[in-house]
Amino acid sequence: MKTMTWNQVSARRLARAGLTTPGATPAGVVAGMCGAHAQVMSAAELSVALRLEGATRADVREALWGERTLVKTHGPRGTVHLLPARDLPMWVGAMSSIPAEVGRFPDGVRMTAEETDQVVAAIREVVTGRALTIDELSEAVVEAAGPWAGDLVMPAFQTMWPRWRQAMAVAAHRGAFVFGPVRGRKVTYTAPPAGPEPVDGRAELVRAYLTAYGPATPEHFAQWAGAPKKWAAAAFELVEREEVRLEGRPAWVLAGDTEVPDEPPRGLRLLPYFDAYLIAGRPRELLYAGEAARRALAGGQAGNYPVLLVDGQVAGVWHQRRSGKRIEVTVEPLAELTPALLRELGEQVARVGDILEGTARLTVGPVGVGPHA
Numbered sequence: 001m002k003t004m005t006w007n008q009v010s011a012r013r014l015a016r017a018g019l020t021t022p023g024a025t026p027a028g029v030v031a032g033m034c035g036a037h038a039q040v041m042s043a044a045e046l047s048v049a050l051r052l053e054g055a056t057r058a059d060v061r062e063a064l065w066g067e068r069t070l071v072k073t074h075g076p077r078g079t080v081h082l083l084p085a086r087d088l089p090m091w092v093g094a095m096s097s098i099p100a101e102v103g104r105f106p107d108g109v110r111m112t113a114e115e116t117d118q119v120v121a122a123i124r125e126v127v128t129g130r131a132l133t134i135d136e137l138s139e140a141v142v143e144a145a146g147p148w149a150g151d152l153v154m155p156a157f158q159t160m161w162p163r164w165r166q167a168m169a170v171a172a173h174r175g176a177f178v179f180g181p182v183r184g185r186k187v188t189y190t191a192p193p194a195g196p197e198p199v200d201g202r203a204e205l206v207r208a209y210l211t212a213y214g215p216a217t218p219e220h221f222a223q224w225a226g227a228p229k230k231w232a233a234a235a236f237e238l239v240e241r242e243e244v245r246l247e248g249r250p251a252w253v254l255a256g257d258t259e260v261p262d263e264p265p266r267g268l269r270l271l272p273y274f275d276a277y278l279i280a281g282r283p284r285e286l287l288y289a290g291e292a293a294r295r296a297l298a299g300g301q302a303g304n305y306p307v308l309l310v311d312g313q314v315a316g317v318w319h320q321r322r323s324g325k326r327i328e329v330t331v332e333p334l335a336e337l338t339p340a341l342l343r344e345l346g347e348q349v350a351r352v353g354d355i356l357e358g359t360a361r362l363t364v365g366p367v368g369v370g371p372h373a
Contacts, residue, residue: 002244004215006286008260009246010312015261016212017277018051019269019309026052026063027070027084034208035081035091037274037303038072042356044082046272049355056355065181068193072179074172077226080179085193088175090201092192094235095173097202098227105166109153118145119167124176124191131180131188138162203238207254213280215244215251220282247286265312268344270331270352273372274303278314288314291334304371308333310341319367320352320360327353327360332367 014020016032023029029051030036038044045057052059064070064082071088075081075095083091100113111119122144126132132140141164142150152160171177175198180190209221222232240255271278279302281287288297292314298304308316308331316333329349337345346362353360 002242002258003248004244004246004258004260006247007264007312009215010287011261011263011265012259013213013277013281014265014267014312019277020265020267022053023051025069026055026060027086030070030082031084031087031208032212033276034205034212034280035075035083036276037279038080038082040273043272043274043306046352046355047275048082050269050351056357058357071193073177073192074169076224078169078173079226085195088178088192089196089198090204092173092175092198093201094205095225096175096198097200098173098225098231100170105154109163109166111163111166115145115148116167116170119149119164120171120174120176122149122164123167123171123189127177127189127191129191131183131190133183133186133188137189138164202235206235206239209280210239210241210252210254211257212276213282214253214257215246216282217251220251220280223282224280246283249283267311268341268348269309270306270318270329270345270348271309272306275307277309278302278307287312292316295332295334298371308345310337317367319369320356322356322358325358327356327358328363329353329360330363330365330367332365337364 018029018032023032026048029048036044036047042057045060048060049055049057064072069085070082071085072080072082075083075091104110119141122141123137126137126140126144138150142162145164149164150162153163154161154165175192177189178192180188182188206221209224210216218233218236219229221236222229225232236252241252242255242258243250243252244258245251281302284297284300284302285293288302296305296307296314296317305317306319307314308318315335316331318329318331321328329352331345331349349360349362
């Protein structure tokens with residue numbers, strides 16, 4: 001049985017996640033990442049562009065809204081992601097097979113399975129051929145599904161949302177809509193691009209996940225996908241895989257995919273909020289070793305802080321504040337950086353500025369803001 005060290009796995013994942021080997025296109029990069037978290041679009045643009053040679057956020061926007069090689073929709077864990085348009089049938093097939101979370105909403109708020117089906121069908125119908133803001137979408141869904149769908153029963157951001165909105169992620173997972181171009185400052189929703197019908201994408205998704213983030217376990221896959229462990233275990237059974245030992249622990253890779261780089265992980269990176277490498281990076285205690293777990297994890301969750309990555313390990317946090325073209329970047333290392341790493345950090349900060357189409361200035365010191373700041 002193949003034994004892998006954490007250093008070997010880190011080097012392997014860094015290369016496959018596009019962090020040491022740049023990709024050729026935004027869609028190719030996002031495919032290799034298994035989706036780019038896009039709840040905060042500026043973070044998604046940075047996450048994708050830093051994996052491309054010389055790219056800026058404009059290149060990511062062009063792939064999304066111009067070329068339409070990327071789509072923005074709900075992906076793993078029900079959160080908003082950028083996904084390759086060519087892979088959307090696989091994602092829809094895989095995500096729509098995840099069992100609905102029971103008891104997520106209380107009685108009086110929770111929709112029945114039949115009501116959910118009605119809302120999904122309504123969304124699919126009303127976005128066909130047009131892009132709607134959330135208010136326009138809500139009006140159209142309530143008209144199509146019935147007044148009950150508009151009951152203001154969901155507490156949200158000091159207001160109340162209509163009942164139907166609890167089905168948004170489910171509707172996206174079933175391929176009813178994707179995000180459309182922003183209209184002014186308002187998000188829109190539209191029909192997915194034309195393409196093949198959804199397929200049972202579970203096996204393909206497991207292959208993509210293990211290629212990028214293996215060795216891993218069904219439990220890791222379940223946490224990443226936001227799915228029950230039983231579903232994840234069944235999905236693992238659909239692919240030929242091989243058991244290995246990661247620092248003495250059992251984990252799996254695709255059959256025959258046991259190659260690891262000869263050299264240990266090297267280099268310094270600044271990863272934005274919810275970068276895919278951080279979200280999928282498990283075991284957490286190996287990626288966020290020692291003090292990194294206290295400083296860079298929020299309640300055990302990865303991605304809430306942008307992180308400084310040194311030789312594959314979380315080695316600090318950072319924060320950016322923008323004013324016009326000026327971008328003030330503060331980096332808080334957990335240990336003193338060597339002169340060589342400080343030079344590399346300066347290069348990374350300049351790269352962040354280029355990607356965000358601004359001029360970045362580095363300050364090394366404490367980051368005084370909390371998660372999501």
